[in-house]
Amino acid sequence: MKAGRALAALLQRGWAAAPHPSQQQPGALRQLQRGLSGGPFAGRAGGAAAAAPWLAAVAAGLAGGVGLQLYSSTDPAQCRAADKPAASGKGAKEFDKEEVAKHRTKETGIWVTYKDGVYDVTKFVEQHPGGAARLMLAAGGAIDPFWAMYQQHNNDQVKGMLEEYRIGRLKGGAAAPVADPYANEPARLPALIVRSQKPMNSETPKELLVGSLITPNELFYVRNHLPVPHVDAATYRLRVEGEGVRTMELSLEELQTRFRRHSVTATLQCTGNRRNDFNLTQRPVKGLEWDGGSISTAVWSGVRLRDVLLAAGLEDDNPDVAHIQFEGLDTDMASQCYGASVEVDKAMDPQGDVLLAFEMKGAPLPADHGYPVRVVVPGVAGCRSVKWLGKIVASDQESASFWQRKDYKAFSPSVDWHNVDWESAPAIQNMPVTSHICEPLSGAAIDDDEVTVKGYAWSGGGQGIIRVDVSADGGATWHTAELNKVPQKRGRGWAWALWEATVPLPKGAKGAVQLVAKATDESYNTQPEQAAPIWNLRGVNCNSWHRVSVNVQ
Amino acid sequence: MKAGRALAALLQRGWAAAPHPSQQQPGALRQLQRGLSGGPFAGRAGGAAAAAPWLAAVAAGLAGGVGLQLYSSTDPAQCRAADKPAASGKGAKEFDKEEVAKHRTKETGIWVTYKDGVYDVTKFVEQHPGGAARLMLAAGGAIDPFWAMYQQHNNDQVKGMLEEYRIGRLKGGAAAPVADPYANEPARLPALIVRSQKPMNSETPKELLVGSLITPNELFYVRNHLPVPHVDAATYRLRVEGEGVRTMELSLEELQTRFRRHSVTATLQCTGNRRNDFNLTQRPVKGLEWDGGSISTAVWSGVRLRDVLLAAGLEDDNPDVAHIQFEGLDTDMASQCYGASVEVDKAMDPQGDVLLAFEMKGAPLPADHGYPVRVVVPGVAGCRSVKWLGKIVASDQESASFWQRKDYKAFSPSVDWHNVDWESAPAIQNMPVTSHICEPLSGAAIDDDEVTVKGYAWSGGGQGIIRVDVSADGGATWHTAELNKVPQKRGRGWAWALWEATVPLPKGAKGAVQLVAKATDESYNTQPEQAAPIWNLRGVNCNSWHRVSVNVQ
Structure with a gap:
């Protein structure tokens, strides 16, 4: 034992x-x-x-x-x-x-x-x-x-x-050594902060996150579950099958030419983003130790999943179809793939903007981001935006994948590994409103009577950010930040807001001063104050007020 | 001065x-x-x-x-x-x-x-x-x-x-006395807790709220802005006009027979519900002193607003139409009406379930709830569900009404009446996740080592409630409540959840013990802990943890 x-x-x-x-x-x-x-x-x-x-x-x-x-x-x-x-x-x-x-x-x-x-x-x-x-x-x-x-x-x-x-x-000694399945990973910029090498999981440095509304492709955070598959665009086929659809195989060219092209500016975020804030509670959590950088924003271009499903014959409100499953071409040693699903209502919603994307900021998708085709489900946890998309399945069931059924879910603080019932919580789709202070960094020396604070804020479900408030006195007084956003319609606010506020420091403050940020989205949802009451065993959806301590000289 | x-x-x-x-x-x-x-x-x-x-x-x-x-x-x-x-x-x-x-x-x-x-x-x-x-x-x-x-x-x-x-x-003395515009108000049950008599604003007693998933029509909270108009169904006409539509007038019979009938179970809530919790902060707010009872749930039947707008010729994605305005037949002394609007994307969304309702729980709408026709905008603040509907206007502008432009909005705690810029915040549409403890009542005597706690929880935007947690020790430990919900699809969770949890009291507790409830919706948004950081000058959207002090014997 x-x-x-x-x-x-x-x-x-x-x-x-x-x-x-x-x-x-x-x-x-x-x-x-x-x-x-x-x-x-x-x-x-x-x-x-x-x-x-x-x-x-x-x-x-x-x-x-x-x-x-x-x-x-x-x-x-x-x-x-x-x-x-x-x-x-x-x-x-x-x-x-x-x-x-x-x-x-x-x-x-x-x-x-x-x-x-x-x-x-x-x-x-x-x-x-x-x-x-x-x-x-x-x-x-x-x-x-x-x-x-x-x-x-x-x-x-x-x-x-x-x-x-x-x-x-x-008897006879060891079998031949196993080849490293990660031997052919793509190159990455050294600037990315690696949380796991194999598979590659790396976050964008926070100073760079606030540098531009659209994250440069090479700096987009990487969240891989398996080795990056090397896909030949010439022989690539996307298969569509399942309930209520005619089985269909589409080449990349067919996908690009048969359907109308759409572009969507959308933020993707790992459910584990800000997991480290749970580790500051009395109950550390397991998993990749993401700080605040497993979030990025891109202009995705491709075709609408809805249009492809309609072409395959799927009808709106087909009672036999409740979920659209996605299978990646990234596989394990048993040739089993990464998988996820979203509700058919999201997939088929003309306002849902779910894309089969083949471009990121006008360039073909990088290998780490799903070349040649990935799903982009705006407003939804990044794990459902399956990369290296191989297959789409219309079904009455959610994806049977581990990640859909037994991973990306959140429970009450009273549930721990010994008493978790995975069926009792829904798979995370929309994520809650969050924000993050990217500048100044924790421990920064401030030799002034005010401080300029910068960061990002985002909310799932298309609920655009309407306000970010910053406090330097623990929430007694608040200063509303200037927002920098891509214009998006209400209910389709898929992209984050970057923000900036210059906040007076408390009079006479010396030494450690905590800066606090909280965002409000267009449903007027706000962030909870503390991480402990939203603690959950998988350490996901951390969206408590973000706090950074600076050192006032 | x-x-x-x-x-x-x-x-x-x-x-x-x-x-x-x-x-x-x-x-x-x-x-x-x-x-x-x-x-x-x-x-x-x-x-x-x-x-x-x-x-x-x-x-x-x-x-x-x-x-x-x-x-x-x-x-x-x-x-x-x-x-x-x-x-x-x-x-x-x-x-x-x-x-x-x-x-x-x-x-x-x-x-x-x-x-x-x-x-x-x-x-x-x-x-x-x-x-x-x-x-x-x-x-x-x-x-x-x-x-x-x-x-x-x-x-x-x-x-x-x-x-x-x-x-x-x-000179010549006073003019003839003005007739009381509220002389012909409908009768109401004495059980309703009146917060304002003229216009009638009354809430449902909380013991009755948790009595049934569907609130009895007679106990549905009443939020009127003006005298109740008395509308003759025989001569009633609903006018549709504006950008991108052919002007159309529909009798009640035409509305009921030309379009397919739909029923939606939806909770309506006043933006001011739980306003009293702001009054427990150091900064009392103005407005009707709603406790937790300006929320109720009904089965609404009628026709889809989308179907009526399509019949009037409105096309999806008409770039000249951004809002659908509603005008009530309730008017002031200058014959001006109550008005509100919603985004056209919500109005036209086949998944948005916006109704022109003429029935409530199978009966014609009561006079207080909009007879003969009202709008029901599921997931959205009750003030947009215009009662006694007289006119629908497709427009590139929001409703010009005071209530749309200068009332139902929320600001940072740093904004007060002296510095408010009404244009700086969007009109409240979706409301944030909330919950309320309805039993026991504040001050109740508990002569046991545990307490059964009951209440409701709801979130706007169709984000159904997935969990309610209750604590008797200030949030150190949580007990997950049993939920009682009408089955609704993800993203269309328009109806509240009623909940119940039996929670052990802290060992040896005597005297005042605070019970706390917080809800989580399917976007995993949760309630903030305290009311002060979400304080706003109009006292709306109060959704901090609900707290009730009981007296342990």
Whole structure:
């Protein structure tokens, strides 16, 4: 038990310890500047495999930084077991692959191999931070390809933990090493702040966020769940299928020429944006340690999802269709893809502006942002805007993917990993109103009697920002910021507002002064004051007042 | 100046002092039970007068409880002047009507008469709580009909204040007394809690709110801005006009037979609901002192506004039309009507469910709720659901009515009556997520170690309620309530949720314990904790955590 808990804690730490963005490949910037329209894409078109999608999707879930469900404590005492050497003498016995393969159930015992080691993980399965079901995918075989995909396992401490369960050696030695599925990732700018290298998750520096209403493509935050697929535009086909539609396959050219082109300026935001503010409460949360930079804004161009669905014969108000599912071409080692869905009412709404986008700021989509085609669901959590879109499915059901059913949801502060009922909350679609102070940075020295504060504000569901108020005295007095916004119609306010306010500091203030920002959207929803009352186990939808402490000289 | 400020304060107090609901007419209940379909309606069909609508609408604004703009203090010292007797000797001089009528500008002086008194109010005009423009409507003539309409003037203290400005008597004595425009109000149930008698504004007792998902018609909260018009269904005509439409007049029968019938379960809420919670802050607000009962839910039946506009020839995305304006048949003494508008995107949205309703829970609309036809704009502040609908106007402009332009808006806490710029905030349409504890009532004695808490929760914009959390320890721990909701699609959650939670009281608690409720809607917007940071001069959109103190035995 102890070992299991320690492994969980280690996985968490491994996840949190983000590599620094030093692995730039030569010519990376040049490749980006070419707009990613050429060269490096191997032909890997076509949809994801259809068999057992749920199970594999659950496995793939680990890549989403959700592999840490079972433990809520970060008590370092839990990590002690990792410092023990592997139990001696256990490694003597030899097993062949066939023998290992017989151990796939609790009754027979659950065995796995890693390199040339054989391990009985029966007692660990239920404690696997990513869930028993995911570990069971590897039962009776090698975990090497899984660890190659979910690289938060790859550190000495986790490997040391595994040794606790060693029962012998694999006859004939280890299988050939698994190729790194992340070997062909696109180049990225060093300016991005990397929260996870494999898969790539990196945020835009906040000083750059407030630099322009439209985020430069190369600086748009990156949220990948799996390796970036290399898609050949020439052989690319988008498949449309399901209830109430005629199955249809569209080439990129057909998509671009058969339908009317539309452009939409929309902000995308990760549900985990500002997760770090939950870590300032007494209850730290799991997951990528996003600060405030997993949000960006682009001008997306493409065709309306509605128009494509109409062309496939879908009728408004078809009672058999409740959801439109999307499958990405990004897949795990079992060829299972990233997936998500939105309500059909959003997909078909002429005012919903859901795009199948192939351009970002007039250029073909960069590889990290879904080349050649992605969904853009304005007003909705970024995770539903599926990249590298391979398939659209009209259905009476939500996407069966892990990310739809068991990840991007929020619960009451009273729900923790031990009592969560994933069915009890709806999948996050619209996100709540939020704001973020981007300047000054925390700890900045202020040698003046006033301070200029800049940031962004956004709300989901097309509810444009109507006001941002800033306080330097804890909310006793407020100063309304100037807003800088793209003009958008009421109810279709998909893009953020940038804002700026010059705020007098409290008279005689010296030392730490907290700046506070809160936004109001056109539904007059506002941000809650504190993070603790909206704490949730997945650390999503953090939208409490944003607070930055500066140092008044 | 002092007199002006005192009058303002008095008007406020006069407004706040609601008569008790004791004026029931004989047979009132019987009349309600007849469904208001017969007898008492005099023929008064047809649209409102077209001349100078803005000016008169501003005047009519006073009826909305908005007559108190200029003063933010309730300092009783301001009222001292009211106790002074009228200045002696001023009343000696006599003026005829023609002479009074010459005094309508600042240059000539601004005179008015009340009964047989003549008053020079030149110095008061700019301090008139309802705005100078409204008082100017009476310049050169009698204010008696205005005071008959806006009966918050009718108390001895306000009348005493007026005497400060007396300059003489009207030659020939007072004109004939003005008939009470509220003489023919419909009967109401005594259970309604009256906040203003003329016009009628009354809320539903909170114990009854949680009694059923659909509020009984007779207990639906009443928010009138003017006297209830008596409309003859036989001669009723609904006029449609404006940009991009063919002018059309529809009888009630045509409306009911030419278009497909739709029913929508929708909650309506006054923007001022829970205003009293702002009065618990250090900054009391003006306006009807709504507690939590100016909200109710009905099943509305009628035809879609979209269908009627399509029949009039309005096309989707007509660039000349941005707003759909509504004019009521309720009018002031200048025959100017109550008015409001919504964005055309909402009006024309097939998913917006905007109705022209003629039934409430299967019965013809009661007189207080818009007989024979009203607008129902689901998800939007009740003030846009215009009752006794006379006219629909397609326009590139919002309704010019006072209530659209200068009333139902919310500002930063830093904006007060002295610095408000009405143009700087959008008219309230969608309202923010809110909740209210209806049981136990404040001060209730609890002789147990737990308490069952009941209430309602609602959010605007069709964002259904997904969760209500209740705390008995100030938000340290939360208990998720059971929800009771009408099933509605995501994005079309127009109806409230009723909820119930049994919450353990803090161990050893004795005396006052505060219960707290907060709701979360499907955009995961939540309520802010405190009222002070969302304080606004009109006291609207109060949606902070609802708090009730009980007395633990």
